[in-house]
Amino acid sequence: QVQLQESGPGLVKPSGTLSLTCAVSGGSISSSNWWSWVRQSPGKGLEWIGEIYHTGSTNYNPSLVSRVTISIDKSKNQFSLKVNSVTAADTAVYYCARSFNGWLISWGQGTLVTVSS
């Protein structure tokens, strides 16, 4: 079965760039799935960030589109997230997920990113 694993720095300075990678195992990133990022601020609900298809096509949350870039590396079977100009409000657990026809089939375990100086 397809498994996902997030990785990246757990601490980012304010105004800096948050960068995370999601490694996909047990299946090809070029399959008929979209690959998504979702975040959850401490004690809060889920917020969809965006998604990418293996062709490179992307969709982003309109509230984040100006600061977010999602990319894909088919040679490494992984996809990535960058969030620019971060503030404390971007502190959250970031999840990568596999989506199909609009629902999120499987999720990574999540990684906590704290924005602090």
Add this chain to the structure above:
Amino acid sequence: QSVLTQPPSVSGAPGQRVTISCTGSSSNIGAGYDVHWYQQLPGTAPKLLIYRNVNRPSGVPDRFSGSKSGTSASLAITGLQAEDEADYYCQSYDNSLSVVFGGGTKLTVL
């Protein structure tokens, strides 16, 4: 403020039936977009519970069921068990071109 509205909390005794509502609008659920449900046990990642309004992935007990009508959807849990204590989220799509979630509902098994 979430686009989809869920009650912050619900509770029930073991064996009872509880329902969790998810209310949207004409730009999301009412526009015909499907609703999906996730269960998030404490300290873990969300897990798909119901997809496309009424369908259960393999391995999800039939105690969990979903429904959708108009601008709302509901998740029902029958034969409540202690292990069902978790946060539950609904998800749909909005005409603003975004995937949207409900604010989440904390289920307490008394």
